[in-house]
Amino acid sequence: MAKKVKTAITPTREEDYPEWYQQVVKFAELAETSPVRGCMVIKPWGYRLWENIRESLDVMFRETGHENAYFPLFIPKSFLEKEAEHVEGFAKECAVVTHHRLEAGPDGGLVPAGELEEPLIVRPTSETIIGATYAKWVQSYRDLPILINQWANVVRWEMRTRLFLRTAEFLWQEGHTVHETKEEAWEETKKMLEVYKTFAEEYMAMPVLTGEKTAGERFPGAVSTLCIEAMMQDRKALQAGTSHFLGQNFAKASGIQYQSREGQLEYAWTTSWGVSTRLIGGMIMTHADDNGMVMPPRLAPAHVVIMPIIRNPEEEEAIIRYCEEVKELIREQYYDGRRVEVILDKRDMNAGEKGWSWVKKGIPLRVEVGPRDMENGGVFVGRRDREKKEGYQREEFAAQVPAILEDMQKGLLERAKAYRDENTRDINTAAEFTKFFTPENADKPEIHGGFARMHWCGSTDCEEKANELKVTIRCIPFDYEQSGAGECVFCGKPSKGRVIFAKSY
Numbered sequence: 001m002a003k004k005v006k007t008a009i010t011p012t013r014e015e016d017y018p019e020w021y022q023q024v025v026k027f028a029e030l031a032e033t034s035p036v037r038g039c040m041v042i043k044p045w046g047y048r049l050w051e052n053i054r055e056s057l058d059v060m061f062r063e064t065g066h067e068n069a070y071f072p073l074f075i076p077k078s079f080l081e082k083e084a085e086h087v088e089g090f091a092k093e094c095a096v097v098t099h100h101r102l103e104a105g106p107d108g109g110l111v112p113a114g115e116l117e118e119p120l121i122v123r124p125t126s127e128t129i130i131g132a133t134y135a136k137w138v139q140s141y142r143d144l145p146i147l148i149n150q151w152a153n154v155v156r157w158e159m160r161t162r163l164f165l166r167t168a169e170f171l172w173q174e175g176h177t178v179h180e181t182k183e184e185a186w187e188e189t190k191k192m193l194e195v196y197k198t199f200a201e202e203y204m205a206m207p208v209l210t211g212e213k214t215a216g217e218r219f220p221g222a223v224s225t226l227c228i229e230a231m232m233q234d235r236k237a238l239q240a241g242t243s244h245f246l247g248q249n250f251a252k253a254s255g256i257q258y259q260s261r262e263g264q265l266e267y268a269w270t271t272s273w274g275v276s277t278r279l280i281g282g283m284i285m286t287h288a289d290d291n292g293m294v295m296p297p298r299l300a301p302a303h304v305v306i307m308p309i310i311r312n313p314e315e316e317e318a319i320i321r322y323c324e325e326v327k328e329l330i331r332e333q334y335y336d337g338r339r340v341e342v343i344l345d346k347r348d349m350n351a352g353e354k355g356w357s358w359v360k361k362g363i364p365l366r367v368e369v370g371p372r373d374m375e376n377g378g379v380f381v382g383r384r385d386r387e388k389k390e391g392y393q394r395e396e397f398a399a400q401v402p403a404i405l406e407d408m409q410k411g412l413l414e415r416a417k418a419y420r421d422e423n424t425r426d427i428n429t430a431a432e433f434t435k436f437f438t439p440e441n442a443d444k445p446e447i448h449g450g451f452a453r454m455h456w457c458g459s460t461d462c463e464e465k466a467n468e469l470k471v472t473i474r475c476i477p478f479d480y481e482q483s484g485a486g487e488c489v490f491c492g493k494p495s496k497g498r499v500i501f502a503k504s505y
Contacts, residue, residue: 007290008360017234017447018162024284025163027360028293038161038168045361046280048301050171053279054151056203056299057173060195066147066175071130073152074120079128082253086127089220093156095122095168122155127221127246127272130176131254138178138268140259145188146178154276164281165238165505172276178256178268182247185269189245192273193226196241204279205296205412206230206286207420208240209451209500211475216463219272223247229474229500231420232285235450237474237502240282243273281505286416293362294384296412297405302341304330304401305358306379309351309370320346322374326367329398335405359384364408365401385411423450426498430489437469437503451502455495457488465490466501474500 009027013020025031030046033039042050058068074097080087097120099112123129134146151173161167175192179185193210200208208228218225222244229237251257251267260266287294297303306327308319323344333340343363345354351368358366359382366382368389373379379397382389385408392400427433436452439445449471456462456473463473477483480497488495 008292008356009290012290013233014447016444020290021281021285022163024288024293024360028284028288028362030280030284030293031163033163036168038158040163040167040169042171042277045301049280049283049295049299050277052299052301053203054173057195057199057275058149058151060199061149061173061175064147064191064195066149066177069148069150070152071126071133071150073123075123075126075129077119077121079132080121082128083221083250086221086250086253090124090156093124093158095155095157096120097122123152124154124156125272125274126150126152126154126174126176127250127270128254131250131256131270134176134178134268134270135255135257138256138258141180141261144178144180144258144268145184147175147188148177149173149175162281164277164284166278170277172274174272174274177271178251179270180258180260180268182269185247185271186245189224189226189243189271189273192271193228193241193243196228196243196273196275199275200228200230200240200279200282201413203296203298204283204286205298205409205416206240206282207413207417209475209477211477211480211500213242213475214463214473216460217472219244221246221249223249227475229502230282230286231416231423231451231502232282232505233288233419234285234447235423235502237451237500237504238278238282238285239474239504240279241273241275244271246270246272287412288362291356292360294412295362295364297364297409298336300341300362300364302343302363303335303405304340304342304365304367305363306330306342306344306367306369307351307354307358308344308346309368309373311371315371319369319371319374323369326369326379326394326398329394330401333398333401335402340401340405355382364405367397383408420451425450425452427452427454427489427501428486433466433471433489433501434469437471449503451500453483453498454489454501455486455497456499456501457491457493457495459488459491459493462488462490469503471501471503474502474504476500 009023029043031040031042034041101114102110103113105111155169158166200206208230213225224245226243228241230240248267250270256268306323308323310316327342327344330342364384368380379394437449439448476499483498486495
């Protein structure tokens with residue numbers, strides 16, 4: 001029997017994927033649970049990752065003509081009631097504020113007092129409060145389009161939570177736009193989905209499928225919801241971003257009207273779109289391994305860590321000085337438009353323990369410098385995407401850092417694409433479907449399934465048959481008809497093309 005390889009994270013992905021995920025979050029020092037049930041504390045390393053996501057996306061939003069603004073955290077209950085499908089979709093997740101102060105109670109504790117005339121909802125999403133604002137801003141077609149994004153937090157009272165993937169409070173961005181015509185709003189919806197796809201693949205190194213949600217999976221109140229879907233290493237799908245064509249539904253609910261070019265009073269056309277800190281969960285489950293996190297270089301909180309290897313106190317001053325020089329050489333380099341970020345780790349701890357702490361945090365490049373490296377004008381380098389370490393002359397290494405980082409970035413995307421393709425298959429019968437999505441161990445399911453490309457007739461009944469195995473239609477690809485017509489796997493009725501089925505988060 002082969003000797004089991006020791007890993008930094010236990011259990012491994014194969015042994016217990018959900019627990020492995022929690023341990024990666026912990027040992028990568030990304031986040032931890034808070035005293036408030038279902039909420040998380042995002043630690044500095046994790047928050048810097050979110051800042052890099054936010055800053056990169058913000059540039060892309062500005063390049064497509066959008067501006068940032070901020071809208072209230074609290075939404076009057078009556079605002080949500082204006083759009084019936086919307087309030088029904090979010091009612092079970094709403095946190096409600098009913099009082100505006102606390103007073104001392106008879107037992108010495110605090111009790112709510114000062115009941116509000118109307119309850120306020122802690123925003124689960126902002127379509128209604130922003131719609132009320134836009135209704136004041138829009139008078140004429142000359143006021144359109146409005147292209148605004150908001151970076152904020154939202155609250156959805158989730159019962160089953162998991163750090164980054166599903167928490168009661170999370171951080172996100174939500175774009176809300178208003179347009180003169182249906183065609184313009186539809187183009188905006190598709191454009192922003194493409195922005196998300198580009199970001200997921202070129203920055204997160206996470207390949208995604210794009211398409212439209214079924215009516216049952218659509219955003220409450222939307223006419224159409226477009227999405228990006230990624231495969232995680234347990235072969236489940238993660239909805240990583242959505243872009244909604246809202247038609248005139250929210251404009252009518254909020255009274256967003258404008259005088260047209262012909263002098264008629266018309267309802268505007270609106271969209272909304274968003275991604276959240278769920279992207280960090282997606283990044284973990286796309287790239288992390290049994291030794292911890294693996295950071296795509298474009299978004300990594302830092303690119304390089306330098307670790308002095310000091311055997312005795314007499315060497316310390318010279319080695320630290322040498323490491324400072326190496327740090328400055330590396331910081332002269334630029335990668336993806338920003339200066340290469342370097343950390344000099346001078347903590348007084350065992351060299352092996354220090355090195356493993358950075359492996360678990362996923363920093364792309366680890367540089368070790370000992371007396372011999374200093375004497376030879378060199379450095380000893382470990383890449384997070386490879387096991388083997390290599391020696392370099394320090395100037396040579398510094399000059400190569402941007403190219404190494406780009407090689408890592410591309411390699412992570414290629415590896416993730418290969419994994420997705422290996423676990424995507426065409427399924428043509430109900431028996432194949434059941435076998436593909438049924439684990440061998442029902443009590444503790446192993447990693448199984450994947451993306452199933454299947455014919456579907458379009459009926460809700462057949463969609464619900466898939467739900468019996470906790471499988472959903474993740475998206476109807478835009479080009480699904482190019483896969484050819486066929487027969488629905490569940491009922492045998494005609495199907496125009498194959499859609500994507502998977503288990504999901």
